[in-house]
Amino acid sequence: MKTILLIHGANLNLLGKRNPFHYGNLNLRQLENLVKKEAKSCGLKVKSFHSNHEGALIDYIQQNSFSASGIIINAGAFTHYSYALHDALLDAHLPAIEVHLSDIKNRENWRRKSVIASACKQVISGEKEKSYYKAITVLKEIIDLKA
Structure with missing residues (x-):
């Protein structure tokens, strides 16, 4: 079974407590469990990680990319300014899908720009x-095409 990395960044540990209009009612553990269940039904195994620290996310990608077939990443606020995270995604040489619970294109101006998007397939x-279910489907298609 192919493994994908599910990576969550800044403040996503507060899911379930944050603004439910933007982020929904699930907490991070519930979201990860749903993603794992959906991925398993597609023949994928999920290895999940969360950190509020940019460097920890980069270290995780660098240390785990060799044993994975793809990445789903919700970088939280790092999405908007972490060029280092962008480079780590590129250097992993894995297909990556950027996901967000909210519609970042229809939020505050500063949230509309993603500096990691160009390192991702979608x-x-x-x-x-x-958003995560769709990311699993897209990533599965990409992984299957590479096989």
Whole structure:
């Protein structure tokens, strides 16, 4: 079974407590469990990681990319300014899908720009947990094409 990395960045540990209009009602553990279940139904195994620290996310990508077939990443606020995270995604040489629970294109101006998007195959946002389900489907198709 192929493994994908599910990476969550800044403040996503507060899911379930943050603004439910933008982020939904699920907490991070519930979201990860739903993603794992959906991925398993597609023949994928999920290895999940969360950190509020940019360097920890980069270290995780560098240390785990050799044993994975793809990445789903919701970098939180790092999405908007972490060129180092962008480079780590590129250097992993894995297909990556950027996801967001909220629609970042229809939020504050500073949230509309993603500096990691160009290191990803696709950006999926604005559909709460369904954004993740779509990311699994897209990533599975990419992985299968590479096989």
